[in-house]
Amino acid sequence: MFLVYNGLMLTDIEIAQGVKPLPIMDIAAKAGIDEQFVEQYGRTKAKIDLSFLESRKDSPDGNLILVTAITPTPAGEGKTTTTIGLADGLRKIGKKSILALREPSMGPVFGVKGGAAGGGYAQVIPMEEINLHFTGDFHAISAANNLLAAMIDNHIFQGNELGINPTSVVWRRCVDMNDRQLRFVVDGLGGAKNGVPREDGYDITVASEVMAILCLSTSVSDLKERLGRIIIGYSYEGNAVTAADLKAAGAMTAILKDALKPNLVQSLEGTPAFIHGGPFANIAHGCNSVLATKMALKCGDYICTEAGFGADLGAEKFMDIKCRTTGLRPKAVVVVATVRALKMHGGLKKDSLGSEDLEALDKGLPNLLRHVSVMTDVYKIPCVVAVNRFPTDTEAELELVARRCRELGVNAVLSEVWGKGGEGGIALAEEVVRLCKRESSLELTYEDSDSIETKISKVVRRIYGGSSVSYAPGVRTKIKRLEAAGFASVPVCMAKTQYSFSDDPKKLCAPTGFTVTVRDVKISAGAGFMVVYTGEIMTMPGLPKVPQATVIDVDESGKITGLM
Numbered sequence: 295m296f297l298v299y300n301g302l303m304l305t306d307i308e309i310a311q312g313v314k315p316l317p318i319m320d321i322a323a324k325a326g327i328d329e330q331f332v333e334q335y336g337r338t339k340a341k342i343d344l345s346f347l348e349s350r351k352d353s354p355d356g357n358l359i360l361v362t363a364i365t366p367t368p369a370g371e372g373k374t375t376t377t378i379g380l381a382d383g384l385r386k387i388g389k390k391s392i393l394a395l396r397e398p399s400m401g402p403v404f405g406v407k408g409g410a411a412g413g414g415y416a417q418v419i420p421m422e423e424i425n426l427h428f429t430g431d432f433h434a435i436s437a438a439n440n441l442l443a444a445m446i447d448n449h450i451f452q453g454n455e456l457g458i459n460p461t462s463v464v465w466r467r468c469v470d471m472n473d474r475q476l477r478f479v480v481d482g483l484g485g486a487k488n489g490v491p492r493e494d495g496y497d498i499t500v501a502s503e504v505m506a507i508l509c510l511s512t513s514v515s516d517l518k519e520r521l522g523r524i525i526i527g528y529s530y531e532g533n534a535v536t537a538a539d540l541k542a543a544g545a546m547t548a549i550l551k552d553a554l555k556p557n558l559v560q561s562l563e564g565t566p567a568f569i570h571g572g573p574f575a576n577i578a579h580g581c582n583s584v585l586a587t588k589m590a591l592k593c594g595d596y597i598c599t600e601a602g603f604g605a606d607l608g609a610e611k612f613m614d615i616k617c618r619t620t621g622l623r624p625k626a627v628v629v630v631a632t633v634r635a636l637k638m639h640g641g642l643k644k645d646s647l648g649s650e651d652l653e654a655l656d657k658g659l660p661n662l663l664r665h666v667s668v669m670t671d672v673y674k675i676p677c678v679v680a681v682n683r684f685p686t687d688t689e690a691e692l693e694l695v696a697r698r699c700r701e702l703g704v705n706a707v708l709s710e711v712w713g714k715g716g717e718g719g720i721a722l723a724e725e726v727v728r729l730c731k732r733e734s735s736l737e738l739t740y741e742d743s744d745s746i747e748t749k750i751s752k753v754v755r756r757i758y759g760g761s762s763v764s765y766a767p768g769v770r771t772k773i774k775r776l777e778a779a780g781f782a783s784v785p786v787c788m789a790k791t792q793y794s795f796s797d798d799p800k801k802l803c804a805p806t807g808f809t810v811t812v813r814d815v816k817i818s819a820g821a822g823f824m825v826v827y828t829g830e831i832m833t834m835p836g837l838p839k840v841p842q843a844t845v846i847d848v849d850e851s852g853k854i855t856g857l858m
Contacts, residue, residue: 306413307857310421313562322558325392325566325593333555335429338420341555342568344513347588355591356392357730360624361600361680362609362669364662365802366792368644369634372413372682372712373600376630376719379416379711380680380726381598382563383719389727392594393418393567396582396602397432397557398425399500399574401472401835404843408858414712416719418559418567422854431508431570432470432499434553438521438546439504443467445542446526447482450490458535460492463527464816466833470499474836497833501577504546506787506821508554509571509583510619517554518547520820534779536819556586563716566593575602576792577833579611579823584620596726603792605629605665610757613673614739615785615823623736626729627669627677628722630709631662633687633695639803650688659698660804664759664795666704672756674737676729679706680722742783746773746815749786750826754810758795761806766813776817776824787823789831797829 304312315338322332322340331346361377377395384391395418398410403425411421418424427433443465450458469476476496482489499505503524511517522538529535537543556570570586573579580602581587590597601608609627616622633655634647640658642651662679669677679699681692692708699706707725710718740752747763747770754760776782793799796808814827837843846856 305858306409306417307421307855309415310411310417310419310562311853313419315419315560316564318558318560321560321564321566324564325558327558327593332558338559339423339429340558341429341552342558342589343555344585347585347592350592353592356390356593356595356597357625358587358591358622359596359598359626359628359726359730360609360612361598361628361630362605362665363603363630364635364665365604365606365639365794367635367638369632369638369647371630371632371635373630374410375413375416375712376628376680376682376709376722377598377600378412378418378561378565378567379709379716379719380628380722381565381596382416382561382716383711383723384596384598384726385563385565386716386720387723387727389596389723390594391565391596391598392590393561393565394582394587394590394597394599395567395569396572396600397428397569399432399498399572400426400470401498401500403857404846405472405835405837405841408842408846408856415562415715416711417562418569419562420559422857424559424569425857428569429557431553431557432572434549435502435504435508436468436470436499438549439468439499439502441546441549442524442526442537442540442542445540447489449540456535456539457529457531458527459530460490463492465524465526466495466497468497468499468502472498472835472837474834477832477834495834498574498835500572500574501833503818503821504550505571505573506579506818506823508550509573509579509581510616510821511554512584514547514551514554517550518543520822521546522820524820525817554585556583556589575608575611577789577831579615579787579821580608581612581616584616584622587622596730605668606757606795607788607790607792609669610739610753611787613736614753615787617736618738618785619822624675625734626726627673627675628680628726629662629665629669629677630680630682631695632682632684633691634684636662636695648686650691652690652694655691655694658803659695661802662695663698663702664804666699666702668757670702670704672737672739675734676732677704678722678725678729679704680709681706682709682712745782746777746786746824750788750812753786753788758810759804759806760796760808760810762809764809764811766811769812769815773815776815781817781819781824784817785823787818787825789825789827789833791829791831797831
């Protein structure tokens with residue numbers, strides 16, 4: 295996307311490269327972090343030592359604000375851009391705001407997105423480094439994941455003392471790249487000296503249980519304990535075999551000890567930003583790390599965080615997994631929408647979105663209204679709709695959105711942060727401050743004591759708007775076996791398409807009366823939840839016909855182009 299400024303057409307990366315970042319020690323000081331806790335990664339990035347939290351344990355927490363969005367479309371919604379602009383807008387009205395965001399995965403960067411550090415004049419910087427290698431967290435996660443995979447196959451090769459059944463190994467290798475060719479592989483070929491042949495496969499790093507564990511861990515010891523609980527497969531007798539059984543947890547923790555420390559950067563306007571962890575929300579739990587969120591809460595009065603994709607995915611997991619297991623409680627929720635995306639939900643094609651069409655908009659509005667209703671009626675959290683404004687939006691279209699939101703008792707506020715930065719987020723910031731003054735008490739979708747099937751059913755009915763759940767052959771038996779093994783009380787992490795409330799990406803807007811099909815479940819014992827696979831969801835994405843990688847380049851001076 296291009297932004298016209300002083301007659302020039304500027305891309306996101308050109309805007310980011312035109313801003314001189316403040317030294318990271320200045321950003322740390324702005325966040326109230328003493329230099330003894332700051333580990334610099336150059337001039338513009340740093341990791342914050344975990345001892346900072348202990349030093350601030352008696353300090354009050356700020357107000358946690360969750361930013362989520364409608365069901366995504368190719369027209370774009372601008373959730374990260376809005377989150378950044380909101381934090382900058384809060385600074386504009388004199389509030390001490392802090393950002394807590396996820397790290398981008400290089401898979402989508404080289405695939406469709408081309409970058410995930412915000413857009414226009416609401417970005418975090420250094421944009422190129424955040425999108426590509428950052429501080430190496432994802433590489434460490436991949437290495438720890440693949441060390442465990444190597445130790446599994448080596449144990450089997452070296453005599454298999456634990457009696458691991460090679461056909462029951464559930465631990466897959468991972469790589470932070472979209473590569474459909476690796477979804478299903480056969481490895482260990484080449485004769486007896488080259489391993490034990492077996493069917494295997496790769497997940498993208500952001501879907502790895504190690505990513506979820508890092509994001510939910512609260513200390514090094516907690517990280518090590520969680521890693522040890524990972525179930526890698528089963529013995530010939532049917533008993534679970536863990537990473538602790540393989541004595542792998544210590545080495546994995548050694549790889550991850552620095553990756554566990556949250557990263558500190560800044561927005562274009564100098565707002566401190568913790569960016570740490572990045573599980574996908576359609577195939578993982580979609581939230582930045584608990585440690586980064588807790589640090590941010592000790593540094594500011596208003597903490598703006600986001601959850602992946604629509605409110606049915608990222609926000610549901612933020613509430614039902616992250617909040618459930620940590621005690622975190624958002625004071626307000628922002629649901630981001632665009633008129634363009636709502637018109638796509640109403641049946642328009644992407645090339646027809648530039649003209650006013652109140653009929654299509656009205657048909658698409660139920661998608662927004664259902665997301666809002668979930669936030670206010672299920673979770674009981676005050677909510678505002680941020681309408682990410684585009685130049686083609688007409689006053690009649692904007693008024694229709696505002697009127698339909700008012701009918702639910704929720705205000706719709708124009709967000710113009712993409713083109714104006716923090717100035718364009720002032721109205722949204724003022725509404726968020728107002729909402730944070732209201733009394734609220736988070737309610738969750740299901741109880742810990744509910745059975746796994748009941749939890750799945752409540753998510754489908756209460757969050758998605760579906761009517762029933764069906765199970766592929768053998769899945770119910772697998773659930774009962776996992777419940778009997780002590781996993782009945784864990785939350786469920788729904789792996790579902792991001793393009794629909796249902797498990798069918800073709801069902802746009804706000805479908806009802808549908809059945810969600812559960813085709814498999816997997817216990818992530820270290821993360822502490824059960825992954826529920828629905829529809830045709832894949833844990834390793836593929837590249838599009840024309841990947842963004844084809845336009846990303848670097849010149850002789852090292853300047854990168856093509857990151858959107």
